[in-house]
Amino acid sequence: MPVQIVMDYKGDTRHHFDANDAAELAKAEARFKELTGKGFTAAVRIASGEVSKLNSFNPAAEETVFFPRLVGG
Amino acid sequence: MWLFRLSQTKMRLRLEALRELYKRYFGENTAEARGLRLLREWLSPLQREQFDVKGNFEVFGSDTGRRYRVHYGTEMNVHELDESGRVRMGWCFVPQGRLVAGDVMLAQKIALETFECGALSVARRFEPYSRCPSGVISYLPSRRISHPNRTNCFAACEPQSGWLPPGQ
Numbered sequence: 001m002p003v004q005i006v007m008d009y010k011g012d013t014r015h016h017f018d019a020n021d022a023a024e025l026a027k028a029e030a031r032f033k034e035l036t037g038k039g040f041t042a043a044v045r046i047a048s049g050e051v052s053k054l055n056s057f058n059p060a061a062e063e064t065v066f067f068p069r070l071v072g073g
Numbered sequence: 074m075w076l077f078r079l080s081q082t083k084m085r086l087r088l089e090a091l092r093e094l095y096k097r098y099f100g101e102n103t104a105e106a107r108g109l110r111l112l113r114e115w116l117s118p119l120q121r122e123q124f125d126v127k128g129n130f131e132v133f134g135s136d137t138g139r140r141y142r143v144h145y146g147t148e149m150n151v152h153e154l155d156e157s158g159r160v161r162m163g164w165c166f167v168p169q170g171r172l173v174a175g176d177v178m179l180a181q182k183i184a185l186e187t188f189e190c191g192a193l194s195v196a197r198r199f200e201p202y203s204r205c206p207s208g209v210i211s212y213l214p215s216r217r218i219s220h221p222n223r224t225n226c227f228a229a230c231e232p233q234s235g236w237l238p239p240g241q
Binding site: 007008 | 108
């Protein structure tokens with residue numbers, strides 16, 4: 001089952017969804033848009049250890065990780 | 074010579090402590106443990122091996138091909154390496170909010186491997202101050218390079234990328 005992993009102070013929060021369920025898919029897409037709209041970066045693994053940044057929702061992505069906007073330390 | 078041996082001992086003790094911490098974390102369900110597990114899952118096999126053995130891993134920048142070493146930590150933990158593997162410069166950039174080390178390191182890996190110039194454009198540079206014989210790097214925080222000087226270091230990035238931080 002696909003999962004959206006959102007990094008937070010608790011480590012992360014995981015949102016699983018059924019890609020065959022239209023309602024759950026719509027919810028996952030809305031979450032994607034909300035987070036990226038807030039400045040989160042979304043990324044997926046495309047191979048073992050290789051990553052790719054997502055600019056739009058990909059319903060086929062098995063695992064999408066979101067992290068907050070980067071700032072200088 | 075005795076100084077070198079002392080540094081070697083310190084380095085070994087530090088690595089043992091890190092391994093112990095690592096083992097303990099993996100058995101727990103704390104935020105730190107979850108962050109480290111997620112990081113390990115997303116590392117390449119080579120990066121995972123580097124992290125397990127040395128407590129850091131290397132990534133290649135997506136825009137310049139430069140090599141960076143990401144150390145365990147949540148700040149001032151990214152070092153740019155030169156061709157011979159020596160530390161050239163430190164870069165400090167982190168995700169907003171108080172994230173655990175594993176999450177910070179994963180965000181840094183993803184950023185450098187997918188939008189290197191974008192990440193560096195918000196980063197603060199710092200100058201690694203010295204390298205001990207053991208390879209442990211010390212810092213002199215007062216010598217951090219201020220933001221106005223940052224422009225020059227982006228010369229290699231800016232022409233290749235029209236990236237702007239989100240929201241700009």
